Structure formats: C-alpha cells, structure tokens
Amino acid sequence: MDFDKIIDRRGTHCAKWDMMSDLYNVPGDDGLAMWVADMDFAVPDVVTNKMREMADHGVYGYVNCDSPYKDAIRWWMKNRHGWDVEADAIFTTTGLVNGVGMCLDTFTQPGDGIVLFTPVYHAFAKVIRNAGREVVECQLVQNDGRYEMDFEAYDAQMTGSEKMVILCSPHNPGGRVWTQEELRAVADFAKRHDLMLLSDEIHHDLVYGDAKHIPMQNAAPDITDRLLMLTAPSKTFNFAGMHTGQVIIPDPDLRAQFSRRMMALALSPNSPGQWATACAYSPEGATWVDELVAYLDGNRQMFDAAVNAIPGLRSTELQATYLAWVDFSGTGMSREEFTARVEQGAKIAANHGTTFGTGGENFLRFNLGTQRSRIEEACNRLREAFSDLQ
Numbered sequence: 342m343d344f345d346k347i348i349d350r351r352g353t354h355c356a357k358w359d360m361m362s363d364l365y366n367v368p369g370d371d372g373l374a375m376w377v378a379d380m381d382f383a384v385p386d387v388v389t390n391k392m393r394e395m396a397d398h399g400v401y402g403y404v405n406c407d408s409p410y411k412d413a414i415r416w417w418m419k420n421r422h423g424w425d426v427e428a429d430a431i432f433t434t435t436g437l438v439n440g441v442g443m444c445l446d447t448f449t450q451p452g453d454g455i456v457l458f459t460p461v462y463h464a465f466a467k468v469i470r471n472a473g474r475e476v477v478e479c480q481l482v483q484n485d486g487r488y489e490m491d492f493e494a495y496d497a498q499m500t501g502s503e504k505m506v507i508l509c510s511p512h513n514p515g516g517r518v519w520t521q522e523e524l525r526a527v528a529d530f531a532k533r534h535d536l537m538l539l540s541d542e543i544h545h546d547l548v549y550g551d552a553k554h555i556p557m558q559n560a561a562p563d564i565t566d567r568l569l570m571l572t573a574p575s576k577t578f579n580f581a582g583m584h585t586g587q588v589i590i591p592d593p594d595l596r597a598q599f600s601r602r603m604m605a606l607a608l609s610p611n612s613p614g615q616w617a618t619a620c621a622y623s624p625e626g627a628t629w630v631d632e633l634v635a636y637l638d639g640n641r642q643m644f645d646a647a648v649n650a651i652p653g654l655r656s657t658e659l660q661a662t663y664l665a666w667v668d669f670s671g672t673g674m675s676r677e678e679f680t681a682r683v684e685q686g687a688k689i690a691a692n693h694g695t696t697f698g699t700g701g702e703n704f705l706r707f708n709l710g711t712q713r714s715r716i717e718e719a720c721n722r723l724r725e726a727f728s729d730l731q
Contacts, residue, residue, distance in 0.1 A: 380710030459698030516659030528561030585614030647720035
C-alpha cells in the first residue's frame with residue numbers, strides 16, 4: 342500500500358475536507374483537514390475488489406451474508422486480540438455511535454446517570470443528552486501527561502442514580518491503552534455501583550510499540566452479566582461511511598433484551614457494510630493493517646517531535662489511535678487565542694478540546710491519518726504560527 346499517495350477528497354461531499362470552512366473557518370483551497378476521525382487513505386484492495394464485484398453484479402436486492410460476516414469478525418477477534426466471540430453474541434448497528442444509542446435505549450431509562458471518564462469522545466455526551474439521560478463526568482487525572490483514573494474520587498461522586506458507565510478503550514482522545522489492572526478497576530467500579538459497562542473498543546487495532554490492547558471481556562470475565570462490547574472495522578480500515586458496527590454481548594439474557602429492541606425498531610445491517618467487513622477481517626486485511634500502523638507511527642513521531650519543540654505546546658504520547666491530543670496550556674494563551682493561531686494562522690482544522698468534556702479546555706485534537714507530506718506541512722505551519730514563542 343502506498344500511503345504517501347495523495348488522494349484529493351475536496352469536492353466529493355467529504356465531511357472532513359468539504360465542511361472545514363463552514364465549521365472552522367479554515368479555507369477549503371489551502372487548509373489542512375485534521376479534525377473528524379477518518380483517514381485520507383484508500384481502503385485495502387480486498388475491500389475495493391468486493392465493492393466492484395457488487396457494483397458489476399448490478400442487482401442490489403435482499404441478501405443474507407451473516408455467516409461470512411460473523412465468521413470473519415470471530416476470526417479477527419481471535420487472531421488479532423485473543424478474544425473468543427460467539428456468533429450469537431454479535432449484533433450489527435449503523436456504526437458505533439448508533440450502537441451506543443441502542444444500548445442506552447435498551448438498558449437505561451430517561452433521567453438515568455451515565456458515567457463518562459472525561460475528556461472523552463464527544464459523541465457519547467451528545468447521544469446521552471439527546472436520549473434524555475444525564476451525563477456524569479468523572480475527570481481523568483493527568484500524571485506527567487499520561488491519563489489515569491482516580492476511583493476514590495469517582496466513588497465519592499456516585500449518587501445511586503447512575504446506571505451505566507462508558508469506557509473508551511483505547512482512549513480517545515488521550516491515546517491510552519489501559520492496562521489489565523486499570524481495566525479490572527473499571528470492572529470493579531461497575532460492580533460496586535451496579536452499573537452496566539459499555540466498552541467502546543473501536544480503536545483496538547491501532548496500537549503502537551509494546552502497548553497491548555486487552556478486550557474487556559478478557560480482562561474481567563466475571564462481569565459478563567453487565568458487559569456490552571462495541572467494535573467496528575471503520576477506524577481500522579477507513580470505511581466509516583459504510584455505517585457498520587458491532588455490539589457484542591456475551592450474556593444470553595442481555596442478548597435477548599437487545600435482540601427484542603432491535604426487532605421492535607426493525608433494524609438490520611446494510612450488505613455493502615457487511616461484505617466490506619467480511620473482506621477486511623482477513624489475512625489480506627491484517628497485512629494492510631500492519632503496514633498502516635507502521636506508517637501512522639511514523640506520522641506520530643514526526644508530529645510529536647515538531648510540536649514538543651514549540652515552547653508551551655505538548656503533544657500527548659499516543660499508545661493508540663491516530664488522534665494527537667495537544668495541550669496548549671503552557672503557552673499561557675486563552676483558548677480563543679491558541680485556537681485562532683491554529684485555524685487562522687496555520688489554516689488547520691482541528692477538533693476543539695471543549696467538545697470532549699471537562700479536562701479538554703486547553704487542548705486541540707489533530708487527526709494524523711493522512712499522508713506524511715501533509716503531516717510535515719502541518720508541522721511547518723504550527724512552527725510558524727507559534728514562531729514568537731521559539
């Protein structure tokens with residue numbers, strides 16, 4: 342795979358590139374889109390070939406590809422993550438955010454408290470609030486730039502109205518790969534407060550160096566009676582537009598509840614998304630992912646070196662994801678000033694840290710899932726935008 346090849350996505354109704362002017366006031370012609378979490382790389386050939394085959398066939402009627410689809414998911418989770426998944430445990434939603442919404446709808450009630458470890462993926466709070474539930478923010482602690490959990494403080498926050506905790510594992514935007522001990526502590530927290538545990542593991546394939554992702558079901562097998570797992574191929578293989586994700590439910594009783602709700606809403610998967618998943622979760626897909634992770638690691642190292650050389654800026658050391666989390670608090674600037682320097686000065690669209698909840702106020706999130714030449718350009722622009730600090 343030639344990850345260096347520039348693919349111009351402007352003018353293709355691409356949210357990432359065609360919406361940055363409206364959302365961030367960054368010009369579309371020479372701005373750099375480093376916000377929403379999709380990559381600028383073509384999907385693996387094994388996926389493209391299947392999509393061409395479907396197009397050439399020319400008939401898009403009802404299909405039943407559950408067997409190859411679920412077999413591929415089970416093969417991938419076993420071979421890449423050491424996780425045994427039962428076919429009956431797999432439910433398909435229109436992406437992971439829809440999966441969160443479905444779990445809230447099935448297992449909680451309006452007014453219930455939903456615990457988030459903030460700062461965290463912004464869509465969680467949006468779905469929770471729109472579902473009439475209450476966001477309960479348990480703020481992560483920064484220890485020399487590394488996010489950690491403080492369960493003594495979180496225990497004191499609980500009121501008894503909380504019914505679910507959502508974990509982002511690996512963590513977005515902080516890039517943490519939680520350890521066995523940390524995952525065990527989350528599971529124990531859920532048990533102490535009688536919470537459903539929803540573990541979003543969408544970034545589990547994009548892990549660097551010696552870090553190792555552990556599926557929550559493996560880390561705490563004794564909590565399957567309250568565990569809901571979320572996975573999707575969309576971040577790994579860059580086909581978020583297929584809107585295909587999985588809710589994996591180990592416990593049969595919880596499965597039955599979820600299945601009834603899915604049937605009540607008449608929800609079913611789309612065949613292109615299922616076939617894309619079945620083809621991606623394969624030996625060919627695995628080879629592509631290994632090459633991708635090596636390339637993203639190079640992007641990460643280049644970006645971190647440049648940003649950390651600018652006085653007052655600090656790029657969080659990522660163990661996973663392609664989403665750099667940059668702290669501007671050392672500049673002494675207001676949020677408005679450092680954001681303006683990035684958007685109007687460097688002409689880079691990056692996610693605002695405030696959208697990730699408490700603890701994100703002094704941060705911006707930068708998407709590194711693009712060609713190396715664009716990362717280099719972003720580094721040069723940031724150096725220039727903050728040149729007075731150097």
